[in-house]
Amino acid sequence: MEWLTAPFEVAFVQRALWGGILVSAICALAGTWVVLRGMAFLGDAMSHGLLPGVALAALFGGNLMVGAVASAAVMTAGVTALGRARRLSRDTGIGLLFVGMLSLGVIIVSRSQSFAVDLTGFLFGDVLAVRGQDLAVLGVALCVALLVSALGHRAFLALTFDARKARTLGLRPRLAHAVLLGLLGLAIVASFRIVGTLLVLGLLIAPPAAALPWARGVRGVMVGAALLGAAATFGGLLLSWHLGTAAGATVSALAVSLFFLSHLASGVRHRRTSRAADNAAPAPAPVLEVDRSTSEAMS
Template identity: 90%
Template sequence: MEWLTAPFEVTFVQRALWGGILVSAICALAGTWVVLRGMAFLGDAMSHGLLPGVALAALFGGNLLVGAVASAVVMTAGVTVLGRTPRISQDTGIGLLFVGMLSLGVIIVSRSQSFAVDLTGFLFGDVLAVREQDLFLLGVALLVALTVSVLGHRAFLALTFDPRKARTLGLRPRLAHAVLLALLGLAIVASFHIVGTLLVLGLLIAPPAAALPWAHSVRGVMLLAALVGMAATFGGLLLSWHLSTAAGATVAALAVSLFFLSHLASGLRHRRTSPATPALPKAD
């Protein structure tokens, strides 16, 4: 029992655990829609697109979170505008923004020799450096994400499962898509300083994907995804403490491992019961 509890008697590990729990909840709300709509590439592009804002904020001694928010706003607006351009496919627009923002960030970083540590933190995060004010900001971000998810749930459902019906019902699918992008940006901004941009997709995509075979509704996927993310956070911090590995990477790796275990168990379950192919969760 001491093996399980000893790491969490340390204050900074306790803060890391709470930070990971809050991030898991935020990522579950946004990541469920990312998985259901096949937006993983967009999530990856947006996470890397934060680099210019973060680099500029660090260069001028500003707040890194403010820089990340600015970049997220630019990426969201860019994806929205290019998505409405008939001659450019959405994937093409996302790819161009991805390369453009990442290149700009690298150019800014290359102008200074003092970015080595900051860039490493941006890419891989530092979950063990979570402060009390970070927990407060994550709590606010969770409240905002929860509010957006509740108010936009009907529109997001229609947009995901029947975009034509969304337009017919007057749910304004273009606005719903823009709000959904903003929700994704909020999750990425809230998570990048915890697990870094290279690992943020681990908590954004792996838990909802792991929950998908077991949940029967979108809300069920969100709830189960949050629990999977929290389990990955607890287990990742525990393993990191005892194995002396990078905490953020261990959390993300465990989340991905839980995804594979979930689908393996789901496959075995369906072999024993029926050959039916699992369907997407119903709209609720």
């Protein structure tokens, strides 16, 4: 069992594990709504939209997290504003913001001669570099995400399944959508230091999508996603330690693998259930046959 426990006896791997668990919980709260509402493209756009703020912060020696928060706020405001345009589809607006923010970030990066290493960390993350203060920030972010999810659960639920009903119930769907974008931005900002913006969708989408076939409600999806994300973090760090692979990418790849395994198992279960239901189906009652022949004779 030493191969299972030895990596987690090292302090920086322990911090990486706790950081991944906290990120998995945050991503489970936001990612569940992303999966249910089909907002994967929006999540991808918002994750790449952090680049200008992070690039500016690095260029001027500021805090990368503050820069990421600023970019996330700009993306949230932009998506909300463009979503109200009647003649512009939401996907078009998101795509334009995506390209615009990414282009701006690359322009800023091109002005720096020593940003290549930081850019690699931004894109792919560095879970093994998690510090104690990062864990404290993630803990605060998780508390905020829990509070927003609890207060906005009813509005998010109505917005997901029937936006018109949400409006008639006075739940203010536009405000709920903006708050949901803020929750998504919080999850992405909290995650990019761990797995990077290119891999954040692995923890944001794969665990909720994997938990979806087995859960009976939205809260069940969230709990299942958090557990699957934590399992992917543990397994990814373990594999990374023994195989010498990139830790963040291994965690993300394992999360995606769990999604495919979950849906494969769900398909097998569905086929078995269908066969059992077909075998247990009662034979047609003789009375019905008599009634049918009688009705034909009478006609």
